[in-house]
Amino acid sequence: MSMKRPAATALAATLCLLTAACGSSPVDKAGDETTEAAASKAGYPVTLDNCGQKQTFDKAPSRVVVMNGASVAEVSTLLALGLQDKIVANQQGYGMSEVPGRAAAIKKLPTGDVKLNEAYDIPREAMLGLRPDLVLSVTRYGFDQKNGFATREQLKQVGAGSYISPQGCDDDPSKMTVADSYRLLRDMGKIFNVGDRAEKLIAASEKNIAAVSEKVKGEKKPKVMVLFSNMSMGGNDFSSVVSRGIINDILARAGGSNAFEDAAKTTFADLSKEKVAATDVDALVVIAYNDPNPAAYAKKLLKEFPQWPAAKNNTYVTLSDSMYLGPSNDLAVEKVAKMLHPDAL
Template sequence: MLTRRPVAVTLAGALCLAAAACGASPEPTSRAAAGAAAPGYPVTVDNCGRSTTYTKAPDRVVVMNGASVAEVSSLLALGLGDRVVANAQSYGMSEVPGRAEAIKKLPTGDVTLNDAYDIPREALIGLNPDLVLSTTSYGFDAKNGFATRDELEAVQARSYVSPQGCDQDTSRMTVDDSYTLLRDLGRIFHVDDRAEKLVKASRERIADVEAKVEANAKAKAGATAGAAAGGEKAPNVMVVFSNMSMGGNDFSSIAAQGIWNDVLAKAGGANAFASASGTSFADLSKEKVAATSVDALVVIAYNDPHPAAYARELLKEFPQWPAAKNNRYTVLSDSIYLGPSNDLAVEKIARMLHPDAF
């Protein structure tokens, strides 16, 4: 059996960590709403049942951990890294050259993080932010010692929860949510043109991959007019975090529902374990995993310096898989999560599944 590191924090491109305290002001105001509006403002963003109006671009941004890099990566992709006064997100690796290093260089606010590796209430308020970003509403939950959205409003700070994070359920997340995040940040910071450029480039790259996969499938099916990617069964792909334990069974870090399923579909694949759970992760026995036919393996590396070695060990452990017989695997990090780089994950997976298409 492969050894796995236990984790105190649930992962997922979009999973959550911690929360906050109570209280509110009778008449919430904000630095972002005070005074005359800057050019291009005001703009109003609807978020988790709140309508927030900005009259200028925030310049003291705090990024909560949330077991994600979606928010900080999106800020960097939009050229807004200089607005960050404290970032709690990190991943250590990225499909985007230089991104992990850029994240590491961002200020942390010199705060002491809590047991969930996130910024507690008093420390957050002490940073004097004008915008706080969180992957899910869990990052503003009072029960775990985090500042609530009302508390932040009372000290003139805006807050934003990323798409599908309002109810802390990321199982419905798709690539379109990554585009919504970019566009919302584009509006908030009045860099809509940058956001649209990123979305357009991502859509075009994914469309190009899908077209190549479809053309390849048609060629294999004899180039008949009706033959498409659906003409033959999409390969079953196992998406799993390397050396990670999230539950009680041998395999508790298998991705079941969420943005990775949309990424797989766009790459011409299907999640082999989508039916195993209605939530983001499946917690399965070795016997259940062994009984599932896996055509290809995607290993997501999180704080694991040797994810490829983990993939090879896993294929060796299940030699009956077609993936093992064909040595078919790839390693990803942040591109398969919510964030600005899903097109990179789509292309890398498609090249593994359909090499003849490229």
């Protein structure tokens, strides 16, 4: 999830490369051939074209750093693929999840004991000190030198790969769909040579979503307001209202539509109270981001706007990580569909 971030301190020094970080032990020619044969047998090398850069992996990464980026998609994807033991530092977390045990599993992951910068993420020197062999970032922002982060080139020079999640190349998630969640799964499956696991997760998700979509096919599509609980991201009263992106794809598959899809061309709309009051809202989806009681916020909104059909029918649902990029979009589709079309499901 892309949100406004405070400015980070500019880089204070150039990168100092350590020979020990880049070097390798000498081996004889026979050893080289044996290693190459083993890598080939295991499915390596693997090369991905990621945001215009070729990233090649000769083996599965074992020291992965997951940057914050106000997301949970990347760490959840690694957990879904059973790769938690590869993570040496994780800065992501929603505080809750639709997947039983996921929030607790994320909380248990190592953080690398890193002092974060003003953008609540890992600065360059700390990143290099973690000795990663793969760094995951939600967008290009996480590799931006002017914000104090290690660049992709600097990471490459110390033997670390880098990966920017789908639709993060231009830091514009407004075009994101459920297919991007599958792409993230597939890419991680390729990098870690667990493509079979990724395909099983994708197939199960596609099957679940197709079953729900078939049941609500032909039903009237209620207008849904989606926003983050108790979160301010702009100057108006309602600045965390979702306008575009993967959430619209989820709503459509669940038999609904976004009441504020035309309110902005970006992912989020910054709306006045008057604009919100003048819009018919048939149902409410409140997304919790580290909010322990999103239901209280939903009820507050329904009370504040009694003219909404959603308020008259008490139609709302609270969700968290399944509503955004990640491996669990099918859970969001199902829960939203049950709210909108209880008789169909």
